[in-house]
Amino acid sequence: MTVSYDSLLSCQSLRVAIMGAGNVGRTLAQRIVEKDLADVVLLDVVEGLPQGIALDLMEAQGLEYHNCEVVGTNNYEETANADLVVITAGRARTPGISRDDLLAINAKIVADVAEKAYKYSPNAIFMVITNPLDVMTYLTRKVTGLPPQRVMGMAGVLDSSRLQTFIAMELGISTANVTAMVLGGHGDLMVPLPNYCTVNGIPITELLDSQTINRLMERTRNGGAEVVKLLKTGGAYYAPASAASVMIESILRDQSRLLPTAAYLQGEYGLNDIYIGVPCFLGCRGVKKILELKLSDAEQEALHISANSVRKNVHFALESVGFK
Numbered sequence: 001m002t003v004s005y006d007s008l009l010s011c012q013s014l015r016v017a018i019m020g021a022g023n024v025g026r027t028l029a030q031r032i033v034e035k036d037l038a039d040v041v042l043l044d045v046v047e048g049l050p051q052g053i054a055l056d057l058m059e060a061q062g063l064e065y066h067n068c069e070v071v072g073t074n075n076y077e078e079t080a081n082a083d084l085v086v087i088t089a090g091r092a093r094t095p096g097i098s099r100d101d102l103l104a105i106n107a108k109i110v111a112d113v114a115e116k117a118y119k120y121s122p123n124a125i126f127m128v129i130t131n132p133l134d135v136m137t138y139l140t141r142k143v144t145g146l147p148p149q150r151v152m153g154m155a156g157v158l159d160s161s162r163l164q165t166f167i168a169m170e171l172g173i174s175t176a177n178v179t180a181m182v183l184g185g186h187g188d189l190m191v192p193l194p195n196y197c198t199v200n201g202i203p204i205t206e207l208l209d210s211q212t213i214n215r216l217m218e219r220t221r222n223g224g225a226e227v228v229k230l231l232k233t234g235g236a237y238y239a240p241a242s243a244a245s246v247m248i249e250s251i252l253r254d255q256s257r258l259l260p261t262a263a264y265l266q267g268e269y270g271l272n273d274i275y276i277g278v279p280c281f282l283g284c285r286g287v288k289k290i291l292e293l294k295l296s297d298a299e300q301e302a303l304h305i306s307a308n309s310v311r312k313n314v315h316f317a318l319e320s321v322g323f324k
């Protein structure tokens with residue numbers, strides 16, 4: 001009897017292209033294949049890097065019992081026909097590089113990566129992770145010209161997960177009991193919503209005093225910086241990769257989970273022509289629906305202050321890559 005071994009291999013029909021094989025990109029690749037979500041193509045400018053990471057991940061395939069393939073490349077053609085493109089390519093902040101310098105550097109990288117990725121995967125949904133997140137997501141949509149539902153940014157799930165963790169740690173309970181919601185831009189001006197944070201449905205405002213809640217919200221705002229200070233050589237990547245993988249799972253499996261996502265606003269929350277974190281149902285079409293929560297006056301004002309800061313940086317980023 002002859003057997004065609006090709007026919008015995010599982011055929012994964014879904015494909016995620018991850019641009020940037022650094023800490024976030026490679027950890028996300030690991031999360032995706034270990035959840036059996038999709039095949040992954042990892043692309044980076046550094047020769048050998050994505051190929052090495054891909055080989056290493058493939059050598060764990062038999063131990064982790066998944067059927068997804070990982071390929072590493074420096075060539076955009078190999079990323080073709082992705083269902084989802086994730087952009088993690090870029091620089092992280094280091095001593096001597098100002099925020100403005102970083103904005104200009106990453107704007108150039110993201111504009112270039114988005115344009116090339118779109119050329120080979122014009123039907124993909126795009127998810128941006130590179131910082132400054134809300135600005136890079138706006139830029140990606142501008143460069144690709146895609147409908148807004150198909151371009152989104154990851155940050156709110158991470159920020160909410162950090163707040164969820166800090167609430168659970170404070171109360172000495174499992175995070176499984178806790179839900180948390182953080183909206184707004186990914187930065188110092190993010191907007192945690194204590195009224196939408198619960199322990200099995202009980203608002204945290206009934207379990208913690210306002211001073212404690214304020215302390216946990218402040219720690220969340222500084223969540224990224226706290227990890228950088230400890231690591232010294234880079235930023236967080238385990239929780240960011242987990243956050244992105246939850247969004248990706250909701251999209252690829254059409255779960256319509258409600259997740260805080262940097263989405264394009266067209267009047268929602270009184271904001272127009274801007275990407276910022278708001279609760280969205282994510283599914284096979286990308287952002288299926290933006291949910292407009294009832295906010296207090298102070299929360300609404302905080303969201304607008306956060307949006308103004310994003311808007312200023314959007315203008316700067318667009319100019320730095322030659323958009324009028």
Ligand SMILES: NC(=O)C1=CN([C@@H]2O[C@H](COP(=O)(O)OP(=O)(O)OC[C@H]3O[C@@H](n4cnc5c(N)ncnc54)[C@H](O)[C@@H]3O)[C@@H](O)[C@H]2O)C=CC1
Pocket residue numbers: 019020021022023024025043044045046088089090091092093106109112113128129130131132133154155158186234235236237240
């Ligand atoms: N949105 C969020 O919540 C989060 C955002 N980030 C951001 O994600 C980005 C990546 O972070 P890490 O993976 O930790 O950084 P990293 O430095 O480990 O990886 C970045 C990778 O991008 C690659 N790269 C640079 N230019 C490229 C280009 N033109 N084409 C393809 N690849 C290119 C680099 O070679 C490097 O391998 C940073 O901007 C970081 O600030 C990180 C964590 C959370």
Ligand SMILES: CC(=O)C(=O)O
Pocket residue numbers: 131158186223224225227235236240
């Ligand atoms: C790097 C980053 O954006 C974060 O850890 O929140």
